[in-house]
Amino acid sequence: QVQLQESGPGLVKPSETLSLTCAVSGGSISSGDYYWSWIRQSPGTGLEWIGYIYYSGNTYYNPSLESRLIMSVDTSKNQFSLSLRSVTAADTAVYYCARESHHAGHYYYYIDVWGKGTTVTVSS
Amino acid sequence: DIQMTQSPFTLSASVGDRVTITCRASESINNWLAWYQQKPGKAPKVLISKASSLERGVPSRFSGSGSGTEFTLTISSLQPDDFATYYCQQYNSYPVHFGQGTKLEIK
Numbered sequence: 742q743v744q745l746q747e748s749g750p751g752l753v754k755p756s757e758t759l760s761l762t763c764a765v766s767g768g769s770i771s772s773g774d775y776y777w778s779w780i781r782q783s784p785g786t787g788l789e790w791i792g793y794i795y796y797s798g799n800t801y802y803n804p805s806l807e808s809r810l811i812m813s814v815d816t817s818k819n820q821f822s823l824s825l826r827s828v829t830a831a832d833t834a835v836y837y838c839a840r841e842s843h844h845a846g847h848y849y850y851y852i853d854v855w856g857k858g859t860t861v862t863v864s865s
Numbered sequence: 866d867i868q869m870t871q872s873p874f875t876l877s878a879s880v881g882d883r884v885t886i887t888c889r890a891s892e893s894i895n896n897w898l899a900w901y902q903q904k905p906g907k908a909p910k911v912l913i914s915k916a917s918s919l920e921r922g923v924p925s926r927f928s929g930s931g932s933g934t935e936f937t938l939t940i941s942s943l944q945p946d947d948f949a950t951y952y953c954q955q956y957n958s959y960p961v962h963f964g965q966g967t968k969l970e971i972k
Binding site for chain 2: 787788789790801803805837844849850852855856857
């Protein structure tokens, strides 16, 4: 059974870069069947999908965050990462990494596995 | 972007009740809709995908229906473990969006 685990600093200063990593266990990130995603949740904005990365490195970012966002994948370590620069208090949230799967014969992806989430606070 | 609107925001019900939550899309998403359950301090858990397909291990008291722009999640007989917040999510097109959530409370 695939499990995902987020890691990274819980506190980031305004204007700095938020960096998180998601370790995947119980399955290979190099499987071509999945997208690997980040979602965040804050009381003010609810659940917000950030973007996904494919094992090949192809990405799709939410346009609302695209200018500040970089995702990367390390297949040798079976993990993927998020980097969000120039953070403000509005980026304070619980950040989840997740796996997106599709139904057989269709290429529409939904989130079927979530990490436990990590709280990131932006504050000086 | 396709926006999702859920109703009601909160729902008070008792064990054994049948409850329905509604989700509307701002344009047609065919049947590319998922429902998630979230408990305090936990990650969401997928219940239903493709509008009506029950995920493995999810109790049969949960069901989903709808297509196009109108969808419902029904719990046929509420159990104590079902009191949580429920979210819909469209995955017809990126960026995907979630509804704002429906908090199911004990009456």
